[in-house]
Amino acid sequence: MAARISVLLSLMWWGCNPTAQEVLERTFLQQRWVFPDTVWGEVVFPEPDPCRQVELRIDLEEAYPWRNLYLLLWVEHPDGHKTSSRLELVFTDSLGNWYKPNRKFRTFVARRASFTQAGRYRLGLLPYIRQDTVVGVKRVGLYLYPCP
Numbered sequence: 001m002a003a004r005i006s007v008l009l010s011l012m013w014w015g016c017n018p019t020a021q022e023v024l025e026r027t028f029l030q031q032r033w034v035f036p037d038t039v040w041g042e043v044v045f046p047e048p049d050p051c052r053q054v055e056l057r058i059d060l061e062e063a064y065p066w067r068n069l070y071l072l073l074w075v076e077h078p079d080g081h082k083t084s085s086r087l088e089l090v091f092t093d094s095l096g097n098w099y100k101p102n103r104k105f106r107t108f109v110a111r112r113a114s115f116t117q118a119g120r121y122r123l124g125l126l127p128y129i130r131q132d133t134v135v136g137v138k139r140v141g142l143y144l145y146p147c148p
Contacts, residue, residue: 020055023123025141031061033134038074038126041142047118051147054110056125057140058089060103064136067092070128073109078119085109086128112147 024041127134
């Protein structure tokens with residue numbers, strides 16, 4: 001029961017909090033994301049920020065051929081240090097039914113992330129699959145929210 005309440009409170013906060021800061025957004029005009037096209041964005045923190053939520057948004061076409069997608073999330077810190085995380089996004093159940101009929105997915109990829117250095121951070125997304133081209137991707141974006 002407590003988990004349901006926590007999820008409902010998170011959804012209410014998410015839906016009512018319009019203070020998203022866009023870090024990156026890319027629209028693929030031909031709905032083709034070609035490897036190794038990393039999509040980069042930047043955010044500057046004048047002072048260290050101890051708590052941010054990082055949201056990923058991805059819009060797909062009906063032609064998207066798989067039930068999931070792996071991405072690499074790159075973070076380049078102001079001192080030049082780079083880190084990466086592999087993300088798996090699952091879009092359909094085992095029978096092929098889409099979780100979102102409009103194929104517009106939103107999820108938090110980091111909760112309570114801290115940006116411990118003042119300065120410019122670069123965040124990047126890269127498809128991490130066995131093929132050179134991901135077809136059916138219309139748009140990807142990363143957004144930051146202050147922690148509740």
